[in-house]
Amino acid sequence: MTFPIKAAIAGAVTATLVAGAAYAEAELTVYTGIEAEDLARYAETFNKSHPDITINWVRDSTGVITAKLLAERDNPQADVVWGLAASSLLMLKSEGMLEAYAPKGVEELDPKFVDQVNPPAWVGMDAWVASVCYNTIESEKLGLTPPTSWADLTAPQYKGHIIMPNPASSGTGYFDVSSWLQLFGEEDGWAYMDALHENIARYTHSGSAPCKLAAAGEIPIGISFAFRGAKSKEAGAPLEIIVPSEGVGWDMEATAIVAGTDQLEAAQKLLDFSVTKEANEMYNEGYAVVAYPGVAKPVEHFPENLVDAMINNDFEFAANNRAAILKEWQSRYDGKSDLN
Known part of the structure; x- marks a missing residue:
């Protein structure tokens, strides 16, 4: 029908x-x-x-x-x-x-x-899980080396070469921010995002957009989610799907x-x-x-270690502190957000 x-x-x-x-x-x-x-x-x-x-x-x-x-x-x-x-x-x-x-x-x-x-x-x-989509061809042109951790993304070599989702509009962006605050603590979490912001080219309103843009070669590095990366790689994009060593957020x-x-x-x-x-x-x-056990089929190019890297996500923390977290994030970083 x-x-x-x-x-x-x-x-x-x-x-x-x-x-x-x-x-x-x-x-x-x-x-x-x-x-x-x-x-x-x-x-x-x-x-x-x-x-x-x-x-x-x-x-x-x-x-x-x-x-x-x-x-x-x-x-x-x-x-x-x-x-x-x-x-x-x-x-x-x-x-x-x-x-x-x-x-x-x-x-x-x-x-x-x-x-x-x-x-x-x-x-x-x-469930969808954070990862980093890394365009190997574009990165090689720029002389970049692959990151292995969230901390690596603050290195000077990546300045202007990273895109991530805006947490106010994207669920993917929000669980990134929430997970960093859980992983690093409030003070160090915001300090990490301050450093990362120096390397961000712009914040998109879609969680899949950073990986799609990396797949298309418009940016070397997109902070996105793993399934989007796997599908783009399956379609022929020159992507490496990186699971940061500190652990990854999910929702x-x-x-x-x-x-x-x-x-x-x-x-x-x-x-x-x-x-x-x-x-x-x-x-x-x-x-x-x-959600239904036994239904999920293996996904080609999905990182083997991703499930083990999923943090013990505190959903109550993410929900109860959402308004305060977004207000703080916007006051610090919203100047690089896409307008629409």
């Missing part, structure tokens, strides 16, 4: 399913940080079982979606959040903005991917129902679908680590 795209505008995608309504049609507004090109196949697969439910996707980066939800707190516009960083959902949960619900089959998921309260306020989908994409929705039954059906093995197999096309 196919469905038309209603609109595609800068930074946001809205897609609508054609519903062969067997009974009264329901309509869901779903805020998502999932890559735009993946939304069609998720909606089409869901619609096979629920042709009566129309989905309106509103897509943007993690930080933008999080800010939008917070701004709409007193007048929610979304029914479901699908594919937002767990650290963001923890913050929304603390604000009482999520409707607890245990999807059918949630017990099959790895417990690390499920909110620990019963019923859970959110359920995880997949998971998760799904939740927005409190106050008047489409609760339809929202619950979408949550039920989100935890199925079929849905997790689809997540695995974009992420190497998924």
